[in-house]
Amino acid sequence: MNQHADSSALAPTEARVYQEINYLNADRGVASWLKTLDHKRIGVMYFVSVLLAFLLGGIFAMIVRLELTTPEPTLISANTYNRMFTLHGMVMIFLFMIPAIPGVFGNFCLPLMLGAKDVAFPRLNLLSLYVYWTGSALVLWGVITGGADTGWTFYAPYSTTTPMTLFPVLFGVFILGFSSILTGLNFIVTIHTLRAPGITWMKMPLFVWAIYATSIIQVLATPVIGLTTLLVGIEKVGGFGLFDPGRGGDPVLMQHLFWFYSHPAVYIMVLPAMGVMSEIIAAYARKNIFGYKMIAYSSLGIAFVGFFAWGHHMFVSGQSPFDDGAFAVISMLVGVFTAIKVFNWVGTLYRGAIYVSGPFIYACGFLFFIVFGGMTGIAVATVSLDVHWHDTYFVVAHFHFIMVGAVIMAFLAAIHYWFPKMFGKMYHEGWSMVAAVFIVLGFNATFIPQFLLGNAGMPRRYYMYPERFTTLNVFSTAGSTLLAFGFIIIAIYLIWALKYGDIAGPNPWNSKGYEWLTSSPPIKENFEHTLDYPEEPHTYHEPGEEVEHVVI
């Protein structure tokens, strides 16, 4: 078979061909990677970077969990413990979760899904990666040498009075913000200007819609976290008295500023995850997206109301009861938009032709986690219930259900779905399912006990705890080892597949997503010529075939 197979001709008998000259080897040498403007290479470099960050954050999490196996001090000292959960939070959120899906799969897939050659500003794209590396290095160096012990939330006046050095960390977060803004800006312009002829707004893949909504939040909200960390840093270094009441400042103001970014930031993490799921559920069920418009618009809806919900982090901070009520109702609207998506995903499975592989198991897990995590979000937004749960392990479990349960499931599903496209190789599908089962079960075993710990009244960020909480903590730690085991299996078979994996071919899943219309791995220019897009993405019937239309 011709190596330069016509990428638009996806005949049913298409052979599994490896594109010998592709974006990975078209230019050679380290310099060609470091100076590349290719969105796919930048995506791959993001991939390696965020995986390292995830490994680091995971190690910190395991240290925290091991320490919490017993109520008494065992492994590490109180101050080390405080640094560990600070590191875990900061690495997982700023270094991993925020750039993970947009940085890796946004960069890699977005132009492919739009039939474009690259993003709108390739140089800016490379700059965002360098800014990310700079900020990450500064944060890590700052935490290790300065010993930041504030948690990722930097609440004043604790942060402004702790004897630890904080400025490098705060400045690192400030710098990381620019990476996020540049990526967001780039994607917005790309989606507006680089759609191939035929891809109208209502024919864009739903992943693109999700990235679009995410990018809007990144551009609008990130400046506020930059401002906040800078102000805390200035106060810490110069004693300005903005947040420290001892100098005339207001500590609650700091919380408002912090959550004005950090609540929408949850949607920077979870919206791309929802986008991934829309693609994967359609591809593995071989079904058109049920309620395409509703899913697309609900992404924008979440992005919009997400900006006005921040006060639900402050129900017991002394905020006025009226504010508490208003923030509660707005927060519940996020739940309504999420419910729309969930029902439409389940609807997509109806009368599909489901192919079970690793990603589909993650999708089932995702559906459970997003409903349970989302509904417990509504529960903590119910102000009277939050009084007891606030700052306990219930909240820890809730946001891990969303951030690990939903986002990591989507991240893993995305890896397994697009791995053949990115590297042209297939991993062992059987092992991928084994690992997926480990991860879904291990995740439940880790975090369901934490909900109960919160009910029982164990506050978060506790180094030692009363003995009555021991049983549940032991269960949680046991579950986390199961989770870690699942990740180790994945690492082994994926690395193995990179070298020895079977050739995947352009479209191993027979997916009708637009990004599969090119070779695997794609050539440097993505497509050999501009393609036509006569159909919507994920239309699973052959041209000319009689199609049954159903309305339910």
Added chain:
Amino acid sequence: MNEIMRTILWLPVQASTFAKSVDQLHYFVITVTMVSSIAVGLLAFGFFFKYRQIRPRQSTPVVVPSVKFELAVVVVPLVFFLAWFVQGYGDYVWYTTPPKDTMDVYVMGKKWMWKFAYPDGPNAVGTLHVPANRPVRLLLTSRDVIHSFFVPDFRIKMDVLPGRYTETWFEATKPGRYQVLCAEYCGTWHSQMWGEVVVMPPAEFDAWMLQQKVGLTERVDTGGDDGPAFHGTLVEYGKKVAMGQGCLKCHSLDGDPHIGPTWLDLYHRRETLETGETVIADEAYLTDSMMDPRAKIVKGYKPVMPTYRGKLTAPDAAALVEFIKSLRSQNLDNTPSKEAIYEPARR
């Protein structure tokens, strides 16, 4: 039923009036959450068995939702969420509104301990004694960073902030000992910042209180690095602070306006400000006025008062507030009366 659900969900005992009512909603919300998430998970799994792929590249029908379906997926969750909100917000308003006849206790958090002070005398570190079946209001402040006062058995929690007062209240229903935890991260020994609420039968509590007053010990909350120790009630201490800080050079105690407004009957008086707004002179306003006096100037007075931020410790400020609260014109009336002649001017 209550006991079964409470045990399944690992909830601690219900030792306050608030705990009972809030747990009912908890059961409802969590049950719906569990049922719906399992239902969605099972439905996805069921579809997988029913609609398994038979051959590769299988074609599928185009299924689209009707408007009715889409409306239903919006309306059904919204109805549940709003029902929870209505019930929960009602409870919450009740929780944030202390009744009129509370017993007040001042709480101060500092790294890493809790201090409690009663207006009429005793004080303690770590242990708060309260009567059962009598509402207790806590006025909380911090001496260093933000803490959070959390009693799981009462289902109450309130952040404790430096430089201002927050309040919360509870009515304990069962005599016993209940743990106090700090819920807002505050440094190295955050996880050891524990205290205890000792709930006593009312008669026993009154006897205890009397005993405390007889052998009134040194005020723990004013000792040490906060200044010289003082024996006496919080009101007496407040008077001493007022004289020592020079408050009485501008504020009279007999109802006459001077350079500043009089303190007589000031507590819970409705004051008109220079801006035309009105405020109720409650604990929060009084404390704010000490710390940031020019923010809310009473109409007719000049903004000449200096700030006392940094000059007054948290116990000093609490004592001043108690002193001001004690200044009621009715108290000046010395004729004996058989029955209550006034309703205490409180919310």
